Amino acid sequence: MDLVLVLVVVVVTVALAFDFTNGFHDAANAIATSVSTRALTPRVALVMAAGMNLLGALLGTGVAETIGSGIITPPEGTSGLLILLAGLVGAIVWNLITWWFGLPSSSTHALIGGLAGAGVASATTVHWDVIATSVVLPMVISPLIGFALAYMVMLVVLWTFRRRPYSPTMRGFRLAQTISAAAMALGHGLQDAQKTMGVIVIALVAGGLHEGTSIPLWVKLAAAAAISLGTYAGGWRIMRTLGRRVIELDPARGFVAESVSAAVLYTTAFLLHAPVSTTHIITSAIMGVGATRRLSAVRWGVAGNIALAWLFTIPAAALMAAGLYLGVDLISG
Template sequence: MDVLLVVIVVAFALGFDYTNGFHDAANAIATSVSTRALTPRVALLMAAFFNLVGALLGTHVATTIAEDIISIGDVGPHEGLVIVLSGLIGAITWNLITWWLGLPSSSTHALIGGLTGVGIASGVTVHWDAIWDKVVLPMVFSPLIGFLLAFGLMVGVLWIVRNRPPARTQRRFRLAQTASAAAMALGHGLQDAQKTMGVIVLALIAGGFHDPDNMTIPLWVKLSAAAAISAGTYAGGWRIMRTLGRKIIELDPARGFVAESVAAVVLYANAYWLHAPVSTTHTITSAIMGVGATKRLSAVRWGVAKNIGAAWVLTIPAAALVAALVYLVLNPILT
């Protein structure tokens, strides 16, 4: 029974990874598509490829998810697997709700909220200090830094090109967006696919198939998570893409390039330096707002930004509540 449950949990983890891919595909390519730097299909192919590459470039974020959110060593293998499964269902449910509404919420925080909620409901250890340091603080500061960096860099770019021919300059930035979109997709794979790797390792530990003292990520886990998020990315995410690419602000190629470049840098810094699972959605959205504010503050559609902000605030508690309810239903049935 435990072996079957492990297979089910791994399947749900890869299902979450797939929803993460199509939910967050807009993160990497919405700006490039909206400025016509890339066609939608070419952008999706490129994003899928670089998500795959990025997923294989590190394991720091995966280790954080596997070790620093909840501990399931105090419960039996069966209950531990039910805990992980419930957390995943909570995250997937919130992903699908926000995707349907076209809101670019965070798959990262949906997963962390799901694990935290089920941790509270099941009574296992929840690492609140680590959640504060590696989730809450980056959740607050990464979008703020993304906004300020994007605003400052955009002001500098506008000053540098102030005397250049506008049409030729925008054409060059449109070409440069190919590189910045690839960098953003790489960062998305580096961050988001690793979170699924961490959950799969957590499930393997619960089922007794992985040494809890050895946080080496098995190769098959890396490859399956990378493939799932890449496939999900290629499937698209058109509802959210329209919100990011058009509804926040009308982007031009220069602003699209700056927003993507800044967001990618923030993602890399958190993955390699802080080992923090930050939201690619929060980062690119705040960067888009930052470059948009250089036109004038009224150029940003703050009503749309307010709705996005509400989804951000609700993500962790909503996913936590769903996961806790799922656990309370599933635990008596499966244990």
């Protein structure tokens, strides 16, 4: 077996490992609100989220093609595969660091930062225009949309149910959260598993085993399975941050946050093919519904720590990937 084929196998394996960490890192995105409001038990929520992640991963390829052709264009052969490997490892390391500290950072931006960092270190073409329009711009706009939409929808819900008895109403929303959590998990699979598919396709092209940006069926199935297994493994540290430390959620607010987030994810995946962050959207939506109580109901100190993690994710993953690539290049050179 020649070196290029070995490296393709290694890159694909590491890409699926990243997909797995994405699943357990971002499991909280789909189920934290439902678990914190006791709409679902943790185990039932994880099983449901894993199943919906699997289904969502198989529903489209637009985001995968954006990642596969729009972030970097590595050369074919061993050099290109080492660039991808460095990018993936940088993203995995950042995922593990933020998971350890319970910070809901973006796996999407960790991956894009890792690829860009390895690309710069290797003097590979990095498509900064695509990163600016399809990554940075949505990174700024999507949380604002999530916050504003969640705030407005929550106001409508509060006004609509203002004269209804509290306990029966909350029981109804607790049941409705089963649907909204499933919709959120579907959106997570639709967005995040596709990013790994895109990287695997780049690796296949760099290894001379594939042409174009189409996604082979086995790549879809492998990425879907990896993110689903990661989701089932759970992400309890981040779940506590999203479900309880940002704000104490009731079932109505949990339902609205999940529903708004799912709607944004579907829109960006199906219409814009933009790789947005599920983490950013659900976190900002939780803040939006919380602000309808009063602004002080949101624990802005925790929110500030989350925002810092968002800002540092792309440069931190980029630096890790660049350092790793330069180290490997120095040793092998």
